[in-house]
Amino acid sequence: MREIGEIDATTSQVYRLRVTHATEPVERIAVRAGMTPQDVEAAELRLAGLGLLQPAPGGGWAAVSPETAADTLLATAQKEVLEQQTAIAATRARLHALTGVYLEARSLRSDKGSIEIIEGIDNIRSVMDDLARHCSSSLDVLVPGGGLAEAAIRTSARLDEETLARGVRMRTLFQHAARKHLPTARYAAQISAAGARIRTTGVLPSRMLITDNESAVLPADPENQAAGVVLVRDPAVLGFLCRLFEHHWDRGLDFTAEEQENGPEPTQLERDVLLLLAAGKKNDVIAHQLGLSPRSVSRIVAHLMDRLGANSRFQAGVRAAMNGWLS
Known part of the structure; x- marks a missing residue:
């Protein structure tokens, strides 16, 4: 009315x-x-x-x-509200009647030996929503690239805060370049305040999400998001993915940590550049792998060569190894 x-x-x-x-x-x-x-x-x-x-x-x-007057005027509206509430309750009851079917089917899908390809954006969203709702102990995420899109941040922040409110331990690992991406930095500060732990590192192999150490989601093709995702519950593969996450997490820097630009030891970002430099990688390749701009890599390489007193990239690699910087 x-x-x-x-x-x-x-x-x-x-x-x-x-x-x-x-x-x-x-x-x-x-x-x-x-x-x-x-x-x-x-x-x-x-x-x-x-x-x-x-x-x-x-x-x-x-x-x-x-x-x-109020009783007379609102009688029709109250009747309509009551009818709507009755319809909502009936619909809810009909949907809840399928709970047993859903749980049975979900248990079959959760076969411990399964590796499943999920295609189609609606199916992917359904699986991700299901994993988020049932996550109860831990959520570990690898996010390669220079930062998150603002639309993704708006969606993720709300879901992450709800997950953290349930007592779930959440760890997210970005690449170093994300520190320079203001929306991502704000997102990191927001969920850190809610209890999440955020770190950055140099090189990340792929986007990955692990829930409760029981399931993992990977892109079917990192270069083609339309290819779908892989849902992994196989214990052997999942164990490897959990160890892979821990390997990169241990090498990461807390997002709030201040990186020192000078001093006897290189920062983690400088160390990653040195490792790729020692492997003979060109600046554009290093930039691509670390999620940085070629200009930033050139500046870091020049700064490192100056600190090492090196006249060539090869000499810089040798002196860095002699200093123990590559270990």
């Missing part, structure tokens, strides 16, 4: 006079109120529309209490 707006002073005054002077003609009410008869008639029509005035048997209007 249409929402009733504020009752203005004119309407309220006419209502008051009609309660005390029910049988008086409009002209007399107008004199008492200091209004024109037309203003009084307009107010009476508004009051009648609200059920506060009803036609009297002998002519004119009879004032009705606000409680009675």
